[in-house]
Amino acid sequence: MSSPCDPKYASVGDVGAALMVVDSRIKALHSGTTADDPEHRALVEQYVASLGPEGADALLDGACTLIYMFMRWLRVVHEDLGKDVMEYVVPTLVATMRMMPKTFRPEVIPTMAALVIAAGTDLSPSLWRQQYGEWTEPELNALEATTVLLAEHINRVAGDTDFATRMVSEAISRMEEDGEEDDQG
Template sequence: MPSPCDPQYAPVGDVGLVLMMIDSRLKGIHDGKTETDAEQQVLIRQFTESMGPNGADDVLDGACTLIFMFMTWLRKVHEEHGKDVIEYVVPNLVASMRMMPKSMPTEVIPSMAGLVVSAGIGLSPNLWRGQYGDWTDEEMTPLEATAFLLAEHINRIADDPDFATRMITEALTDAEEN
């Protein structure tokens, strides 16, 4: 019997918008910028404002889908080397989160770690999180930061600053073609 948190039951959301946000942050960090480019912030704000009533849910679902896709890739890479993705990714991720107190309040770290663990064991992060009620405002930035940290981790493993973005873009293109 499949789990109610099985990814087949999860909405995909707006992965493209979330990927654009993550890519912008990654490029900004690698270019030595600590703040998001003002022009990029305007574009993201305009796009977000243009979304319909379900727009915020689409962004949340898209972020969770992205986390799931990143963790699926990480799980496969770790399994190829006889390692457990949870054992190797989650502690480093939590340590990184703890170093970001402005973006990642301590009280949301367990939820973000839970999202990553759920994705790491093949469950839908958004359906897993949905069991515990509505998303809170305090979880919005940490959700984006979690996706960012996973993308950066993947880029470091691949030794390619654009690998995570390219991997997702290719997966989305393949999905559209099929």
């Protein structure tokens, strides 16, 4: 039976823009810039504001697509090791969220965990979230941070600080190449 939250029904969104935000945050973390860095935050906010309402929605869908892609990769890696991704990733992620009260207000932690769990069970995080109405302001910051935490977790598992970004960039490139071949063929 197909679910209304099946990823095939979801908008992919602007994965490139979402990846750019995540990559800039990861680079800032590795350079010692804090999450409260006003200059970096202002640049991200200026960029998001320049997108307009439709672009902002596409960015949100793109972030959810990243969560889906990251959890799919983590699920495959864990299954190859005979482990359950939910058992190993979700508790660690939630514990990290709880240690970051400025970024993750307590009331958004269940939502962020549910987005990760939805993706880990092969459901679209954006369609799962959509059933509960519009995104709230506290969820937006937490969504960005959740995506960054997952990317950083993948980077640690892979032993490469750019692995998650490169993985998604390569997937986008392959999709674009396949699209060009379809257009020409």
